[in-house]
Amino acid sequence: MADPSYLQSVTLSQESQLKELLLHLYLYQNGQARPQGNQAQLLGSTAPHSFGCTVVNDWSIHDGSSPTTKIVARAQGLHMQASMSGGNWFMCHNIVFIDDRFKGSTLKVLGNIQGEQGEWAIIGGTGEFAYAKGVITYKRCDTGTRELHIRVLCRTFRKPEAPVVPTPTGQAIAPNA
Numbered sequence: 001m002a003d004p005s006y007l008q009s010v011t012l013s014q015e016s017q018l019k020e021l022l023l024h025l026y027l028y029q030n031g032q033a034r035p036q037g038n039q040a041q042l043l044g045s046t047a048p049h050s051f052g053c054t055v056v057n058d059w060s061i062h063d064g065s066s067p068t069t070k071i072v073a074r075a076q077g078l079h080m081q082a083s084m085s086g087g088n089w090f091m092c093h094n095i096v097f098i099d100d101r102f103k104g105s106t107l108k109v110l111g112n113i114q115g116e117q118g119e120w121a122i123i124g125g126t127g128e129f130a131y132a133k134g135v136i137t138y139k140r141c142d143t144g145t146r147e148l149h150i151r152v153l154c155r156t157f158r159k160p161e162a163p164v165v166p167t168p169t170g171q172a173i174a175p176n177a
Contacts, residue, residue: 004072007101008022018156022151023148023150025072025148026062026148028067038058042078048086049083050081057077057079067145071098072097072098072099073097076093088113089112094107097127105126107124107125107150111136119135131155133153
């Protein structure tokens with residue numbers, strides 16, 4: 001299967017099978033009420049700057065800057081106002097891929113939403129992203145849209161080669177040969 005246009009992939013080492021993946025995607029956050037909204041407040045707060053306010057999210061991630069472009073993943077998790085002086089939302093979510101190339105694979109993401117741009121840590125993954133480590137840089141494009149540059153290192157595993165079995169005559173043959 002051919003890689004989609006938003007992906008670049010480089011194998012860094014044959015021995016360790018470490019692969020670097022670079023993805024350029026767009027996250028769409030909509031705080032409106034259903035059916036358009038993709039987040040909901042779980043816990044409100046009367047503290048200054050809404051300290052402690054907690055929101056669950058199921059943000060869509062697209063291969064283009066418009067919310068009408070193809071959805072390739074979902075950012076599913078929580079974010080909460082973690083600063084008594086405001087402006088610092090702690091967030092953790094799983095990026096769950098739904099497009100054909102990475103379907104079912106996930107990235108585990110942790111970080112802060114602070115200002116117009118920043119970074120989030122990739123602290124793990126599953127499927128195609130097993131043992132993932134990396135960083136996501138984000139920049140706000142407009143209300144509700146963030147441009148994401150995802151740089152992730154993950155392991156790829158070789159399929160084990162068939163063992164060579166000696167015959168009674170001393171010849172080595174591979175099973176099923």
